[in-house]
Amino acid sequence: MTRLLGRLGGWCAGHGRVVLALWVVLAAALMGGSLVFAAPTSNDASIPGTDAQRAHDLMKTGFGPGYAAGGTVQLVLYTGDGRLTDAARKRAVERAVVRVRDMPHVVQVDSPYRVGGIASNLQIGLIGIRMEGHDSDKIAELTQNMSKAADPVRAAGIEVVPADSSTPADKEIETGPSEVIGVLCALLVLVFAFGTLVAALIPIFTALVSVASGLGLIGLLGWVVDMPKQAGIMATMIGLGVGIDYALFLLSRHRRLLADGVPVVESVRRTVSSSGGAVVFAGGTVIIALSALMLAGFPLLATLGWVTGISVVAAVLTSITLVPALLGLLGHRVNALKVPFLRGADGSGAGWAGLGHWVARRPWRVLFASVLVLGALAAPALALKLGPLDEGYGTQGSESRRAYELMAAGFGPGANGPLLVVAELPSKVAESGDPIVGQVTRAVDDVEGTAHVGEAKVNASGRSVLLQVVTDYAPSDPRAAGVVRDIRDIVLPGVDLHVGGEVAGLTDAGDRMAERTPLVIGVVVLLSALLLLLAFRAPVVAVKAAVMNLVSLGAAFGALAMVFSIGLGSGLVGMDPPAGSSYLQTIFFSVPIESYVPLMLFAVLFGLSMDYEVFLLTAVRQAYQRHGDNARSVAEGLGSTGRVITSAALIMVAVFVAFVAYPDPLVKTFGVGLAVAIAVDATLIRGFLVPATMVLLGRLNWWCPRRLDRVLPNLSVEGHEEDEAPAPPRREPAGAGV
Known part of the structure; x- marks a missing residue:
């Protein structure tokens, strides 16, 4: 596989203009097509085979209009002084009822002056509206139109607040500054990492192209399948993170080879052959983890899984084609536009190598301390509170919460x-x-x-x-x-x-998740370990990597429990407590986490954590095969990847934290969980726990039974044999170094 990737990278480097043009045209066509032919979105949370689904199916037949999903709207009336039964107010309400009844798609309007339509204090009432023949995707727009029809009520001094039958997950997620903030933070990290503006812009550009391509395809697929409203934002969040990271790994490798005097196209070929293979395997683990969500028995969750997987596929494809094309076009100008006072990464990794040697000298103490710290971080997960989110957790001052x-x-x-x-x-x-x-x-x-x-x-x-x-x-x-x-x-x-x-x-969703969670976790762990086994031909390393990822997940769920279930920090992420809450209630404002969130968070995090594992193991394996000294190879592997992995983790954390600003609680949950997990994974796990365990295991790290070794296909991810060969003199093809 590495040789095939090397040939692909060399070809893209030699035909940079063609590859760049193809990607730009493809991204523009897909994104433009999705905007022109905007597909409807649907947060259909139906779960086949459940009792709730049976009830909903029965409601669709014979009970009259408005009992299907999205068929009900309510206008909540409130008067702070006087009563809704006062003559003038009652006339205004009745005029509004007539106006609403004449609107399109409205088949039934229930006046508040009915049994159960007005509260006992006579200050709060409900106008019930049932519709049919409307586009359920336009329920928010229809609700606002009906609210405007109630203007006579407002003129009489009565507050009118619309409330449709959608859930918080159905609310439209408006794009905000989060994407821009995430990209700017990533650019800042890249500038510090490389010290040159041109090099820093390459991962940003390729990530934007991959995200645009993925979003365009997802938008068009909305005509074929029910596409949740969160699909686009989830794909953007994950796509930006992995897209920038994958390009960063390739670019760092390429710049080191250029510094060693390797010609441009040959450097690109070697880069894609080695680091490109790691990108493919890392992306594969993310896709496998997301694909396993189809076993959860929850169609909405399965759709979110494979839709997010599309963004990962786009990131992998741009990394092994568009990045080589840009590197070939730029040549040595990849180091142009140096930023004053910044040296950037010199590739020596002396500090990280020193850490690796320090860990190698005291592996048991490091192992014990790491487990203790990680256990403390994961302990709050025992208090994780799962449950549905209602509009009471919406943004303070919003119509739905009011x-x-x-x-x-x-x-x-x-x-x-x-x-x-x-x-x-x-x-x-x-x-x-x-x-x-x-x-x-x-x-x-x-x-x-x-x-x-x-x-x-x-x-x-x-x-x-x-x-x-x-x-x-x-x-x-x-x-x-x-x-x-x-x-x-x-x-x-x-x-x-x-x-x-x-x-x-x-x-029913919670019950289904509890029933299927062990199956999904088992499949994700097993398939990811199998993929690592194929990549490194080392059973112990494959099993250990899966265990390490589960450890980082514990820290992520601990953070979620601390922020949302215990409530310490929920206000900082934008969750508003009820009006009139005391000071302590404001500090410890507990928010339930949707039952399907932990399972999807597990799949995403398990795949992303495996990315760093693949890149670290690749470097350690290369060093071990050069000299056979296990402790030394661990230190060298950490030294060669530590700076890059840290920069990649900083980028992901910045992107995920930026998305916490979104008003949607689901996006906030993912932002917090992903940011904490990546931070823990890139520091405690990869910097201390993994090196300590690898030193203690010694030669067992790379042991493989002979029978297993004979049956495993040769899918080496390293491509290390090319690094030892001297760079042959090559004539740069036209376009290289331009």
């Missing part, structure tokens, strides 16, 4: 996430007053935790009954999930009870 707080104040916290109970009856009934319908209603009402059971609605066939149930608990309260399970446990002769709605769907 509507949530008003509804909770007027109708109880459970009004923000009512349960939709569908009962399949043993025989046909004519009306909601039938005895069997009353029996179902009473059984549901008797469940502990139910605050209110709405009027039963019989479907057109007379074989199903729909009940809207308001619990005593907020959607994010774990006790709400308990009510869901208790209702499902009701036993009535011939009656099958199904519970749908946001709370029920997220409850």
Whole structure:
């Protein structure tokens, strides 16, 4: 494989203009096409085979309009002085109801002056709106239009706050300055690492091209599959990080070879042959980890996984083609535009090599201290609190959060996430007053935790009954999930009870994640270890690498628990506590983490952590095969990669921290988890724990049973044999060094 990559890199270096033009045209075409033919997005969180999905399927048939996903909008009314029942206010509300009823796609409008439509204090009311025939992707736009139709109510001094039926995950994620901040921070790190502006701009340019290509393809794929709104931001976050890092590894290698007097094209060929192989294997581990999410049984999670994988594939392809092309075009000008007072990386790695020798002299003490520190960092993970996020955790002052707080104040916290109970009856009934319908209603009402059971609605066939149930608990309260399970446990002769709605769907998602998590983790660890075994032909190294990645994951989950579950720092990442919270409540504001986040975070982090493992092991293996001294090879490998890995980690941390500024809680969670894990992985894990264990294992690091060695294919990632050969005199092809 290394020879094939070397030939590819040499060809791209010799045909730089062609490769550059092809990539620019491809990125522009894909990005332009996705903008012109913008595909709809969908956060369909349905999970086939679950009880909530069965309830939602039944609601679509025979219960009238507005019961499908995205078919309900509410306008929350509030008057701080007086009552909504005052004559003038009531006339204004009734005029608004008429205006909303005349709007397109609206099939039913429930006035607040109905049973259950106004709170007991007569200051908070609800206008219920049901729609059909609309584009569910435009629910936010339709909601705003209906809110404008209620202007007569505002003129009467009544506050009107729209609330649609979407969840926090459905909210549109507006792009902000995070991408720009991340790129600027990465550029700053690259300038310090290389000392020249031209060299620093190469990884930035290639990463932007790869991200544009990936986003364009993802946007067009939205016409074929349901594409979550978070897909683009997740792909951008991961794509920027790995795209810059992969180009950084190649560029660092190339500059060292140029400094040794190797001709430009030959240097590019050797770079892609060795470091390019490491990039391919590192990217492969990320893609394998993300692909395993398809086993989670959660279509939304699977889509986020393979969509993010597209950005990684784009980063790998640009690294082994576009980077060589740019290096060939620039030639020795890659070191142009030196920044005053900055020397950049000289490639000696003396400091890191010194650290490696220091660790080699006291491996047991370093091992013990590293495990102790990592254990302390991972300990808070025991307090990790999983659960659904409701609008109560939205941005303070936003319409969705204001509507949530008003509804909770007027109708109880459970009004923000009512349960939709569908009962399949043993025989046909004519009306909601039938005895069997009353029996179902009473059984549901008797469940502990139910605050209110709405009027039963019989479907057109007379074989199903729909009940809207308001619990005593907020959607994010774990006790709400308990009510869901208790209702499902009701036993009535011939009656099958199904519970749908946001709370029920997220409850089923959590149960599915708990059931499938061991399978996904096992597959990711096994396949990643197998890939490392193919790369290095060393079973001990492959198993050890998988264990080290799990250790860094523990630190990441510990940080998540500390910031979100314990709440120490949730305010710093932009999570706003409820209005009127005390000082201590503000400091320790606990935020639940969606049940599927840890599994996806595991897949992403496991793959990214393996990147640094591959690059470090490649260098150690090369040194070991030169002289056979294990302790010395560990020190030399750490010395040759330490500066580069640290720079790459700083870039990733900067990119991920920049995305914490996004208002979406899911993006914040990933930003914190990824940043902490990468920081720990590049310092404690690669700087201390990995060298200490490799020194202690000695020759076992590279031991391979003879039978296994004979059956393993030769997929060496190093390409080290080329580094020992003298550089032959070569005539630079046209375009090289220009």
